[in-house]
Amino acid sequence: MNVTIVGATGEAGLSVINALTTSPNEFKLTAFVRPASIDKPEVEQIKRKGVSVVAINLENNHDELVKALTGQDVVISTLVPFFVGPEIALATASKEAGIKRFIPSAFGPPCPPSGVMLLRELKETIINHVKKIYLPYTVIDVGLWYQVSLPSLPSGKIDYALKFPANVIAEDGSHSTSITDLRDVGRYVARIITDERTLNKYVFAYNEVWAQEQIYSHLEKASGEKIPRNLLPTKDIEVTIADAKVKYDEGDKSLPFIFGLAGPQYLYCEWFRQDNLPECAKYLGYLSTKDLYPDFEPIKYMDYVDEVIQGKGKSIYANR
């Protein structure tokens, strides 16, 4: 199976590459990289894993893109969806090249299509384009990554692994969310893209469901440290989001405005509204990997926490 991945040097992209290059199924992997990024060390790293790297622009480059995609079976986008243009161009060219399955960039929490998260709305814009041109697709969401689920410890000893420490608790800590080890994301993708049952469907891939207070209590027990609780009522985060929304709407839609809004909206979706739960995903039309792949053995959250405490964890976006 010929698989092209775009966004290969991001965290989700690397997880997919690691899984596909070590899978017992035969995947022939190609990564599309912007010409400007071709000399980056991350690109060298994926080449060493046996991935063919193609330097190519996505926008205003339709014919070259169609040619480069011809003969590919699956196209996976792990692009950050801050700007929809490049991925829409990729989808249009994929349709013309006869791609058998397009994986738009999702890899986050299941979430209603509009009114909750700007990033979801941007992703939906791309998904809607995919549907308009009847490009075969699978939307894969994976919940909250283990790697962004832990609060920091007072000693600072796990800070090395926490690029984004989860130091805010929604309400009283009783709210739950679905969590997945980033390293399992690629393993799920390897299953899903070779499974006819998931064609033109949404799939929710997740490992475990934890309440926020459970995570804090477990980390306290495993670390022997007492962690302060920074409780935040729903109305407070709603005010923060409303303020960020005003700034975004009035601003130039550049990255700082997107991050200012996307950050609190992620918390709101995952921990306050609790969209990121299996029953919500089911309502929203997702198939579940628990039903599809009952034999799949995910990395256990408790093992991940042990790794982090033992200094064996790994920060995401370590090079940024």
Place this chain on the structure above:
Amino acid sequence: MNVTIVGATGEAGLSVINALTTSPNEFKLTAFVRPASIDKPEVEQIKRKGVSVVAINLENNHDELVKALTGQDVVISTLVPFFVGPEIALATASKEAGIKRFIPSAFGPPCPPSGVMLLRELKETIINHVKKIYLPYTVIDVGLWYQVSLPSLPSGKIDYALKFPANVIAEDGSHSTSITDLRDVGRYVARIITDERTLNKYVFAYNEVWAQEQIYSHLEKASGEKIPRNLLPTKDIEVTIADAKVKYDEGDKSLPFIFGLAGPQYLYCEWFRQDNLPECAKYLGYLSTKDLYPDFEPIKYMDYVDEVIQGKGKSIYANR
């Protein structure tokens, strides 16, 4: 089962009322009608069928609406979706009243969520609101009604039954679309709202698939008249739509602008793009009534055509 219908005096609404009031299943029917419309003859007509009529406004009337909906099981909207406010208010109140299933106004062709038809986009705005509040729902689309599928005859003898004669042929007439007798719409709804398999799903209810040239040839044979072919290339309707879109965007979004755009877009979706086909509906995530209800006996298209030729047809929107 307590069922409230909103938009009861429209064509889809009347079909639903006719089916539910004559169904062997027990439905207790209530129709919400605007206070301004309460004395219309159509309202008197549905009262005579045993429907309880409640005069109530949908917008800016949340508490009264919740009270009126409390105890209802199913809410069906057959409102025209030109303005989304009333139906969004209805959905919000339905959630608070604990409605078990909300049927948003669809009852048209399956269609990608955006970029094809303004009316679909307006419907999607309502569906997205339903999803945001996790209101249990079923979207029911029914394809093109038999009642708007026929061209007029040179003799004028079937004009009495054709409010909107289908006098334009897409391309060479080889394109197909799914068609359904308006009188069957309600019968499908009666099945769907009592079926747990359709909860939080999209359902495509259709009777038959016909190519446009087949329809013309059949009508010629059945009537003995020769019908001229008014062929329209795709690029021409795209120009018409682009012009109407400019007028809509620059205009005040009032009904004439909506109709000016919606008319050619319906043709485009149903006959040119051929979104309204079972395989497209399947791609877009719809269940099919052919799979769900193999025992359902729809009115045959040929029988409908015979009725119309024999003077026994009925125009839609006859009173408008």
